[in-house]
Amino acid sequence: MNRHISVGEKMGTLPSAAYHCSPWLHRPRATRSGLSPIFPRLTTVLCLALLGAVAVSAASIGPLPQGKVPPGKTLMVIQPHHDDHTWQYGFGGLIAKMTAAGYKGIYVRVSNDEKDGGMQNGWGANDKSNYEDAIAATKNLGIGEVISLNWRNDHMSSIPHVELRDQLILLVRKHRPDVVMSYHPWGNYDRNPDHRKVAWAVGSAVWLAGFANVRPDHEKLGLKPHQVPFKYYSQRSDYGRGYHPNIFIELTEEDVARKALSYRLHKIRVSAGAGRHTRELLDARGLKIPELEGLSDEQASERLQEMLMYWTSSQSGQDNGVRYAEVFYFMDEWHGVPGLESYIQQNAVER
Amino acid sequence: MNFLKQRMTTTLLVASLLLVFGSSPAAAADKKVVLVITADASDYILAAGGTIAKMLDAGAEGYLVRVTNDDKDSWDLTPEETARRTREESEQAAKILGFKEVESLGYRAGELGGVSPTELRDRILFYIRLYKPAVLFIPNPYAEYVEVLDRFYVGQAAEDARRAASLSNYQPPFAVVGLETHVTPELYYYAQPFDPRRREAESTATFVPQPKALDIASTFDKKLRAAQALKTINHSTAMRIKDRLESTDRRLPLLDEINEESVNRLVEINIHKLAEIAAKDTEHSQAEEFHYAGVEYQIPSKYLQ
Numbered sequence: 273m274n275r276h277i278s279v280g281e282k283m284g285t286l287p288s289a290a291y292h293c294s295p296w297l298h299r300p301r302a303t304r305s306g307l308s309p310i311f312p313r314l315t316t317v318l319c320l321a322l323l324g325a326v327a328v329s330a331a332s333i334g335p336l337p338q339g340k341v342p343p344g345k346t347l348m349v350i351q352p353h354h355d356d357h358t359w360q361y362g363f364g365g366l367i368a369k370m371t372a373a374g375y376k377g378i379y380v381r382v383s384n385d386e387k388d389g390g391m392q393n394g395w396g397a398n399d400k401s402n403y404e405d406a407i408a409a410t411k412n413l414g415i416g417e418v419i420s421l422n423w424r425n426d427h428m429s430s431i432p433h434v435e436l437r438d439q440l441i442l443l444v445r446k447h448r449p450d451v452v453m454s455y456h457p458w459g460n461y462d463r464n465p466d467h468r469k470v471a472w473a474v475g476s477a478v479w480l481a482g483f484a485n486v487r488p489d490h491e492k493l494g495l496k497p498h499q500v501p502f503k504y505y506s507q508r509s510d511y512g513r514g515y516h517p518n519i520f521i522e523l524t525e526e527d528v529a530r531k532a533l534s535y536r537l538h539k540i541r542v543s544a545g546a547g548r549h550t551r552e553l554l555d556a557r558g559l560k561i562p563e564l565e566g567l568s569d570e571q572a573s574e575r576l577q578e579m580l581m582y583w584t585s586s587q588s589g590q591d592n593g594v595r596y597a598e599v600f601y602f603m604d605e606w607h608g609v610p611g612l613e614s615y616i617q618q619n620a621v622e623r
Numbered sequence: 624m625n626f627l628k629q630r631m632t633t634t635l636l637v638a639s640l641l642l643v644f645g646s647s648p649a650a651a652a653d654k655k656v657v658l659v660i661t662a663d664a665s666d667y668i669l670a671a672g673g674t675i676a677k678m679l680d681a682g683a684e685g686y687l688v689r690v691t692n693d694d695k696d697s698w699d700l701t702p703e704e705t706a707r708r709t710r711e712e713s714e715q716a717a718k719i720l721g722f723k724e725v726e727s728l729g730y731r732a733g734e735l736g737g738v739s740p741t742e743l744r745d746r747i748l749f750y751i752r753l754y755k756p757a758v759l760f761i762p763n764p765y766a767e768y769v770e771v772l773d774r775f776y777v778g779q780a781a782e783d784a785r786r787a788a789s790l791s792n793y794q795p796p797f798a799v800v801g802l803e804t805h806v807t808p809e810l811y812y813y814a815q816p817f818d819p820r821r822r823e824a825e826s827t828a829t830f831v832p833q834p835k836a837l838d839i840a841s842t843f844d845k846k847l848r849a850a851q852a853l854k855t856i857n858h859s860t861a862m863r864i865k866d867r868l869e870s871t872d873r874r875l876p877l878l879d880e881i882n883e884e885s886v887n888r889l890v891e892i893n894i895h896k897l898a899e900i901a902a903k904d905t906e907h908s909q910a911e912e913f914h915y916a917g918v919e920y921q922i923p924s925k926y927l928q
């Protein structure tokens with residue numbers, strides 16, 4: 273997710289460059305039961321300390337209709353950065369459910385993530401390391417392939433929209449996904465320009481991939497037009513006007529643990545530097561989290577990361593009457609014909 | 624002193640705004656001009672065709688600016704043939720609704736993301752200054768979940784064009800050739816009902832378009848016939864639905880055979896349902912819904928008191 277520090281950035285406290293999406297880290301092998309005793313207190317402290325100035329949730333969330341794994345064989349997750357698939361507001365739980373249900377998963381990582389990491393080993397090293405982590409993390413969710421488009425991280429605003437869109441159309445026609453997931457093309461207040469750029473290109477690609485007259489040259493490769501029937505979009509839903517999700521997906525304890533592990537597999541998310549930075553922020557406000565006392569910076573950041581993952585999943589769950597959930601904006605197969613949707617649903621029969 | 628000065632300023636401002644709106648050439652003319660901007664051949668008909676037809680029936684003069692050439696929306700036709708047929712069909716449809724003229728700008732459909740927004744704005748600005756409309760219909764660029772992104776680009780450019788058309792520092796060469804500035808008093812933002820939050824009012828301190836549902840019972844048939852005239856696009860829609868259903872071992876009995884009759888029936892179902900969706904929770908049985916910005920919504924409320 274690459275330096276969309278959302279909360280602190282808004283408060284003007286966290287540096288927007290060189291650090292990463294969030295300073296919260298994960299504790300290895302922690303389970304819900306292991307976390308429970310300190311969980312509410314910790315999250316309260318965290319909220320007060322670090323979310324304090326943020327006006328919570330202009331978007332009123334839930335209870336929403338419950339979403340299910342849709343029928344299909346292939347899912348394609350298209351995101352700008354190595355870790356966007358599985359962060360707190362990402363798709364990790366749903367991806368895990370879908371691959372468990374038999375879906376083949378493909379991750380399209382649009383940028384090279386060269387800025388996500390320190391300068392000590394150079395940008396190339398960041399690219400390589402983040403790419404390897406993306407493979408490990410998506411594999412943990414059941415995804416078998418990572419396709420990196422190698423656009424320069426944080427230089428994506430100047431990519432020609434149509435060029436990026438056409439790359440995605442090519443991949444959509446090749447892999448013929450039943451499901452596409454991405455950042456939300458109509459979301460508000462995602463201040464990461466890579467996110468906005470990719471989300472809009474994805475919205476454009478899924479709209480046009482089904483029309484034979486768009487990039488008719490693809491036909492020469494034997495690639496037919498493909499309509500993507502199901503789309504899931506997400507970004508922070510509790511951030512400014514964010515977006516208004518329209519479904520929730522219930523997650524089990526195992527789903528959350530798997531999602532959290534995937535996030536932790538992105539090493540940059542659990543670095544000592546991130547833990548140290550969070551503690552400095554707390555110190556500056558005269559605050560401390562007792563549960564982090566005695567932990568190394570790296571352990572502390574892992575712990576915090578996991579708290580946030582469970583906290584977010586649990587908040588979405590509470591909003592929707594279950595223990596854990598993810599929320600999304602879901603567009604189903606007849607979204608494009610609102611006047612025909614109910615007629616088709618009522619009158620379509622098996623062949 | 625300050626109070627008096629403020630009151631005087633307010634009065635002057637309101638008076639000048641009303642003067643501008645009230646004295647636009649279009650408003651002064653016998654025929655009220657309605658200018659409709661659309662990204663593609665079908666969107667404005669499905670979202671606003673009934674309302675537009677009603678205004679034209681009542682004596683207004685209608686002009687349509689169709690920005691793209693719709694060359695993608697067909698089944699088994701080349702882009703060139705699609706563009707040719709759709710142009711013809713969109714002109715027939717506009718005629719049914721009562722338009723006087725259709726201007727097709729010819730941009731390739733689906734490619735507006737690569738077109739300069741300023742270029743697009745200035746193309747539309749030209750027609751605003753040329754026709755001096757009293758009423759402008761534009762795609763709502765704030766409507767979410769409209770997957771046909773051309774509608775967003777056109778809506779944004781058209782909204783910008785409306786403002787720029789009223790200011791002399793935009794496109795000074797136009798003034799040289801007689802295209803003077805023009806303020807369009809009434810603005811309708813239209814969109815098909817993709818956005819579940821479409822009935823929430825847009826609201827800022829100075830510009831407050833309001834949700835508005837209008838009865839279209841008297842022009843429903845015209846709207847339907849206009850929509851049915853878009854044969855190429857309708858056939859494409861029917862084929863896409865059938866293709867999706869077949870790829871998942873389903874079928875829609877209506878589309879077992881795709882011919883003029885079944886496609887027209889599909890369009891009829893669509894138009895009926897869209898009118899029903901827009902009429903929901905209103906006093907109408909068949910309606911269209913807009914975000915509407917008339918004169919009173921363009922003057923900050925504090926100046927109206």
Ligand SMILES: [Zn+2]
Nearest residue numbers: 273274353356
């Ligand atoms: Zn990112």
